[in-house]
Amino acid sequence: MSRTFVPGWLSRFLPAPVAVKWQERARSCVGALLGIAFTGGLMYLLLGPSATVPLLVAPMGASAVLLFAVPASPLAQPWSIIGGNLVSATIGVTCALLIGDPTLAAALAVALSICGMFALRCVHPPSGAVALTAVLGGPVIHALGYRFVLEPIAIQSAALLLAALVYHAATGHRYPHAGRQDRVTASQAADEASRVGFTRADVKAVLGRRDELLDIDPDDLYSLLRETQLQAFSRSFAELRCEDIMSRHVVSVSATTRAGAAWDLFRRNKVKALPVVDASQRLIGIVTRADFVDNKGFGAFAPIAGYFDGWLRGDRLRSADVGSVMTTEVCSVNASEPITELVPMFANFGHHHVPVLDHAGRVVGMITQVDLIAGLYRQTVAPPRRTA
Template sequence: MPSQAVLRWFASFAPHPIAVSWRERLRASLGALLGIAAMGASVHWLLGPEAVVPYLIAPMGASAVLLFGVPASPLAQPWSFIGGNLVAATLGVISAMWIGNPIVASAVALAAAIGVMFALRCIHPPSGAVALTAVLGGPAIHALGLRFVIEPVALQSAVLLGSAIVYHAVTGHRYPHVSRAAAQTPPGIAGVTRADLEAIVRERGELLAVAADDLESVVHEAQLLAYARSFSELTCEAIMSRDAVSVSSDTTAAAAWRLLERHRIKALPVVDAARRVVGIVTRTDFVGRTAFGLRGPRNKRRSLWRSADETHRVDDLMTPNVRTVDPHLPVAKLIPVFAHYGHHHIPVVDHSRRLIGMITQSDLIGGLHRQTQTQARELKTA
């Protein structure tokens, strides 16, 4: 019936559930508050109380939603934000100068801004409001001319971006967003490839607000989760490496590096006298750490680093808040720990947080593969 069709049409407007924790929502809201406050205060301090330039322009509020609320979106990345705003401001000012009718000038500015942003790969939706502000902002904005591009747009954009970078770093969030590497597809699974995803996106012919790398990673992680779900009885204890090499917090940085080299591993759990895990140190922690008594080799055949002194300790460069897992945790629940937090090495601890093993991505894939082979043999003999 027509009435039912209309109801279904209205029902389609219902928003999809947002899978974001309340903690993350609060973090985003607080970030926007601090970012806008820092931007207004900085511009006021730099330009002085007598400045004719507005301390805040409305489009920055929309940009703050992206930078703090959805920082993983390609639309919120630094180049999209800065490039989109500068492009839109420039084209808006030029349109206002050359076209007398504000409605026509607004339409031309917005259309041109979208086209150029696509060409320069800096799509940022709030930049459309920047273009309209340049045209419809009134005499004060028009009097600025091309100065509007620098003050306030470039200045406010730089301050807001700097605030976002600092805030995300302080709160332990990735920004600018670095796409996660796609999870390895276990043997025996026909994985979706990057080429498959790109072909589908091209066929759709529209912009998706997710990076191709992230999309590939999500698909592969979903495959891996579905694969692991069939092994509900497989636990972390069954796949972990039991002979985990560890160090104490007072071990020298040079000695820790020699252990990494000698055992050809990428991470060392840091334990106290009772072998309770208190941190972790990885090869990445040594990158650029010349101050820790480590310097580069003279030729490629030698070790990546060699010790120059024994004064700096592991606790100077370790990560103290290390993620650990229980040995009885099902492998299916371990996948998200690797996938969503960027971990590559996870210590396995008992109820007293004492180290009993280590799990790497290779351990995970190897364990799933061995389980597959076991199930295949059982099916043959059944």
């Protein structure tokens, strides 16, 4: 046996590095704390201190890990926790009632639960513990019979899910993390293949040939592969800076600019977004044509609407301003940063206009998707540099 075999074999047990940011780790911990506390507190309010039903069962702790720490996992979605726990609880109680040997009952309960979860597409790992709890939970659990499915399992699963939905919404995190269900036409698939080199159907076909379940949504995997390809492509343009491709003629407004004046700037300059700056030209927000169209009192009739609104209020100069509709959370880049910083903004977050700032935070340019493509094209066709 080679001397390097044992160290190499043991190295496989080392944990993989965790790429999750510390802010996200803290958010997950606080979410699990609130979720379990809410679930236990709700059970206490519903059943009272003298209830014979457990206020919390152990599998809910494992479910909390999935719902709050890895909410993008297909195993952590709403149907997974509700369907998986209810199916496993029902099977577990049935096995406990029909099979006298607890070891055999426990083994069959877990195996049949996995089978049921696969059939109903609600695989949820903590549900295996739910099945075991129904069999090995002791006299208190056994006395509940099929009531165990409703309380505590159904109530606690629903309470924990409700806490996750509210918490993720309050902290700006997407949940449920369901995959895209829209149908892709043949022309859209051909467009994906020409731009990226592969389609969502290709990703799903490869996953379908594997003999194991991967804990990732196919559309998330497609987005990850697409961004990786864009990142690898843009790496060859690392010397190209944002200031090299930005549009230097920037039309900006202040938060107090009237709606009518801002709308005129949109029309006269044929732009779709205006950065909002303060007196020192520092970025404080951004406003787009869509913001105007979606907001009453803005748009083509804003000057007239604002005038009559001011007239009715006794102030003819009073009208809606940009500050009431602008977006204050703006993705921006520094002028000296490489264009690789633009890839996730355009690829994943749906941004179409990215303000460019100098070292003091002042707006010095604007980059659109057209600017990025034009810059990459110029870099591609530029003649190679001569070396001495």
